[in-house]
Amino acid sequence: MRFLLFLPFLLRVQISVAIVPFYPWFSPLWQYEESLYIGPYFNTAKLNRTDTGSAIAAEWVRVAYHDMANADVEAGAGGIDMSIAFELDRPENPGQGLKDALNDFRTIYNPTVNMADSIALGVVFGLVAAGGPLIPFRGGRIEARSAGPFGVPQPQESLKSHTDAFRRQGFNTTEMIQLVACGHSLGGVRNPDFANMVPEDGAHKFFDSTQATFDNNVVTGYLDSATENPLVVTQNVTFRSDLRIFNSDGNKTMEALADADAFASTCATVMEKMINTVPSGVTLTEPIEPAQFTVARMFITALVANQTQISVTTRWLNPSSNNKTVSDQPVEPASNAPSILATSNPYRFHKFVFNISSTVVPDKFWFEVEDSAVGDEPFIGDNGGQGFTRxxxxxxxxxxxxxxxxxxxxxxxxxxxxxxxxxxxxxxxxxxxxxxxxxxxxxxxxxxxxxxxxxxxxxxxxxxxxxxxxxxxxxxxxxxxxxxxxxxxxxxxxxxxxxxxxxxxxxxxxxxxxxxxxxxxxx
Known part of the structure; x- marks a missing residue:
């Protein structure tokens, strides 16, 4: 690594991976990649709070669906836009869990990864942290500043009402069954929210026996008639919405979801479609992939004796086990974000620290990387030709x-x-x-x-x-x-x-x- 104009200092690192993709350092794309794969805030399914009821992942998935549910795809209106924040007083949006989920996302707000994008990220992190598939994430959502129309289906409504609502949202009958089954792999129904289904004060009935794990038990239990899903077996027949939806095509779709791999693949598809439902005029990014190489952070310390210490930490994806780094600092622990763990490509961090005169103004710096996978010539890690600057x-x-x-x-x-x-x-x-x-x-x-x-x-x-x-x-x-x-x-x-x-x-x-x-x- 060297700083142009002032610092003829060269850093060489030997790795064994190709250097793609590239996201400009501190651009919105870089911030999406950092949030998704390093997970400074979305690092566990429980985030920074505890919950004695439903799994946190279930709350994150539910708030996303309720935010999206008033979408009208033909009109280009609604979708994942954070309008749910203005709609919490409606009968179609009961439950403290919706507010808890929004509070999770409120505490990490920034203009790039805003509340609307955070709601989508919550689905991505919630599913993968609960053992489910890693859904591709695209950024760029825009926040609504007022409530949208009513439109969240309620369990006491008819099958036709549900089918019409999902069609308005952009889902056909098969996709409706799939999305409900996938969403109800987690969590359950609480007494304060649905006393007609759960009459016991403070009680909580789950959709399946593994309410905190993303699996297809909600499907197999239904097909085996062993389910305790309250939306299937509640004594109040009017509220058996899952039963009506699951059986709406003679159980054909549910039988296809009985295969665990098919369930995971199908859920990834319909959940991705759900979080990518946005108002017309909103253009989402391409799917955010883990960057092979970037600068993770840079610290500056003003020392005595007219010296300035510069500390630069680089981030590498799936480095070779025999990589050699010119550094006097130990390798930092790899990221434990569930999204990057799901790719089997752990990150490693390498820190480089050195001093320069405080009268020197660094203009920019870059890396020369020795990588046998990309040829004999060193790879130049220069932030897309811009150099790394602050x-x-x-x-x-x-x-x-x-x-x-x-x-x-x-x-x-x-x-x-x-x-x-x-x-x-x-x-x-x-x-x-x-x-x-x-x-x-x-x-x-x-x-x-x-x-x-x-x-x-x-x-x-x-x-x-x-x-x-x-x-x-x-x-x-x-x-x-x-x-x-x-x-x-x-x-x-x-x-x-x-x-x-x-x-x-x-x-x-x-x-x-x-x-x-x-x-x-x-x-």
Whole structure:
């Protein structure tokens, strides 16, 4: 690896895989790939909460269907668009599980992987983490800002009503049976939501005996007449919607789903169709595949003696067992995201750390990769010809010198570091302090942070609120080296953010794409 103009430093890594596909570093495509296969938030089916009732995966699948269910594909309206957030007071959308699922996704909101995309990702992660198939994921959904029409089928409705509703959503009769069977592989029915089917106070009846595992027991139990699925055997015949749907073609489709492999393959197809149902005018990306090689993150540390430490971590897909890395840092653990584990191609991370003079401004860097699979010539990992660059590391003479004039001292996971003896933590009023280090010789006139507040009070419809705070010099933090420190309070619960820096009447905005994952320590 070497930094153009200033750093004649070369990194060589020997691997044994072809270097495809490519997603530009910190582009929306890169963020989709990072969210899908590294899973910083979608890393387990239980996410960051516990649930004593239905499997979390079942709640994620249910909220996706209820969000999609008012779609009219012929009219090009509705689909996975997060309109469900405005429809939770309707009788067709009962249950705390829908709200719990939206709260899961609300806490990771950002403009790229927004609530609508998160609902789709929830299906992908929920199924694969429960042992089901890995569904191809496409990004690019757009959030609705108001409720859509009524349209979620209810269990007391007739077979014709259900068939008409699924046809409006774009599913024929066979696909209706398949989607219901696949969706009801997980979870069940709760008493608070459907007391007509589950009369016992607080009780929960599952669709099959393996409610937290994605399998075809919901099918085989039905065909063997051994099922306890309340939508098949409830005493209130009016609510036996699964029985009416499953038997609507004389059990032909259900018998085809009795084969476990056929069930998994079919469910992948119909679930993918469900999450890709979007309003007309919305163009989704191509399916996001795991990148063979990318930079995972970059940290900058200002040291004493006019030195700057640069730490770059690279990410490799399914590296050779005998790969050789020129690095003085140990290999970090592979990603345990269920989506990447399902591909049998684990990621490995390699970190490289070195120092440069603080007067040097790195322009960009790249990698030369020795790879026997792609020929004798080294592969050049240069971010599609652009090199790997970061806004705060690039000299921008048309505006002002950004590099080392403003250094963010916080990271996306709410860690805020200054040095080993000064750590900015949460305050007593559930807020955090953002700190930036400003070079004293190149001080801006104003710095502000605009951030998305995702606390429940700020998001009554699960729509985050945008707040702005100005930075000011912080007398509690003494100057260090060539820097002074400015701080600004933000809500404890936030996701995406931008920094705006004003100097000499000119402004530059550093957005989340340019800041996320960078932690800067001043020691």
């Amino acid at each position: 806004a705060e590391c690039v000299a921008s003479s048309s505006v002002f010198l950004v590099s080392m004039s403003l250094i963010p001292c916080f990271s996306s996971n709410l860690d805020v570091f200054l040095d080993t003896s000064k750590t900015i933590e949460a305050t007593t009023d559930d807020s955090l302090v953002f700190v930036v280090a400003v070079r004293k010789s190149n001080r801006p006139s104003k710095i502000s942070v605009e951030y998305v507040d995702i606390s429940a009070d700020a998001a009554p419809d699960f729509n985050p609120k945008v707040n702005t705070e100005d930075f000011s010099p912080d007398p509690s933090i003494g100057p260090t080296f060539e820097y002074e420190f400015w701080s600004a309070p933000v809500s404890f619960l936030f996701s995406t953010y931008t920094l705006t820096v004003v100097r000499d009447g000119q402004s530059i905005v550093l957005d989340k794409d340019q800041l996320i994952s960078d932690r800067v320590n001043i020691i």
